[in-house]
Amino acid sequence: MAIPGFQKMTLPLLQACADGKEWTMPAIRGPIAERFRLNEEERSELLPSGAQSRFNNRVAWAKVYLERAGLLTKTRRGYFTISPVGLKVLGNPPPVIDIAFLRQFDGFEAFRTRSTDRKEIVDLSPQEDETPEEQLQAAHQRLCEDLATQLLAQIKEMSFEFFEKLVLDLMLAMGYGGSREDSGSLTNAGADEGIDGIISEDQLGLESIYLQAKKWQNTVGRPEIHKFVGALHGRRARKGVFLTTSTFTRDAIEYAKTIDTKVVLIDGRRLAELMIKHDVGCSPSQSFVVKKLDLDYFGEE
Numbered sequence: 001m002a003i004p005g006f007q008k009m010t011l012p013l014l015q016a017c018a019d020g021k022e023w024t025m026p027a028i029r030g031p032i033a034e035r036f037r038l039n040e041e042e043r044s045e046l047l048p049s050g051a052q053s054r055f056n057n058r059v060a061w062a063k064v065y066l067e068r069a070g071l072l073t074k075t076r077r078g079y080f081t082i083s084p085v086g087l088k089v090l091g092n093p094p095p096v097i098d099i100a101f102l103r104q105f106d107g108f109e110a111f112r113t114r115s116t117d118r119k120e121i122v123d124l125s126p127q128e129d130e131t132p133e134e135q136l137q138a139a140h141q142r143l144c145e146d147l148a149t150q151l152l153a154q155i156k157e158m159s160f161e162f163f164e165k166l167v168l169d170l171m172l173a174m175g176y177g178g179s180r181e182d183s184g185s186l187t188n189a190g191a192d193e194g195i196d197g198i199i200s201e202d203q204l205g206l207e208s209i210y211l212q213a214k215k216w217q218n219t220v221g222r223p224e225i226h227k228f229v230g231a232l233h234g235r236r237a238r239k240g241v242f243l244t245t246s247t248f249t250r251d252a253i254e255y256a257k258t259i260d261t262k263v264v265l266i267d268g269r270r271l272a273e274l275m276i277k278h279d280v281g282c283s284p285s286q287s288f289v290v291k292k293l294d295l296d297y298f299g300e301e
Contacts, residue, residue: 006130012032012035013066022076025078032059048141052133057131065102068108069105069107072086171211210240211240214246225255244267
């Protein structure tokens, strides 16, 4: 099943603490996962950043919201338990403990809103199923998708020669070729025999990777990949990267998977994503650092 939103986890989390014992975050995740019948794959699903699992993030925020409302209380470092207020809530539990329900508690309302000089109210979590980290990462993903569209549109307006240079710049930015000045080069126009560029796989130049750059509008099919593989064989090459501004047919993709020669296919969308990741053709505009409490700093043991 889909991982439930963190607001749907608050009541099960509070109920799991009804025994009055001390709990830790690692310990409480088990009962919550069992309550929603989540398998290991679902529990391990990562946020877009790859830094934390979606399940762990949502359980953590459910705990934070319950603590801010006073339904859970910290007992010592890393431990928490249900509060008298929490026990009272479970005496006549609502169908769900969501933001609307928690607003009746003064501590939560103070946490949820912040007044600026202009008396504007800032809602920390307008999306029912998403935690603040998920909202931030989703916004970042949308910005990256928009930038990728802009990059691809700009590339299509440039010359074929520029695209070939861009491909080489990207490979260098990805770490291929190392620090050697002659680690990457473009072939002479019209004499490439299906090869547009050559780059060293490592700093020592022990093996070369051959590049084919196709600035096309039409979909790239199997015949074009076959020609590229033939050019690789002509140079006794074992590795190649075929990059295009368009897309590949399913037949081309399947063919590349079955041949002995290692050929990586990069379509226009993937090309733009790699350019964003490695700052090729784009540059940082703003940076946001999300910080968390450093419990080690406050340790007195």
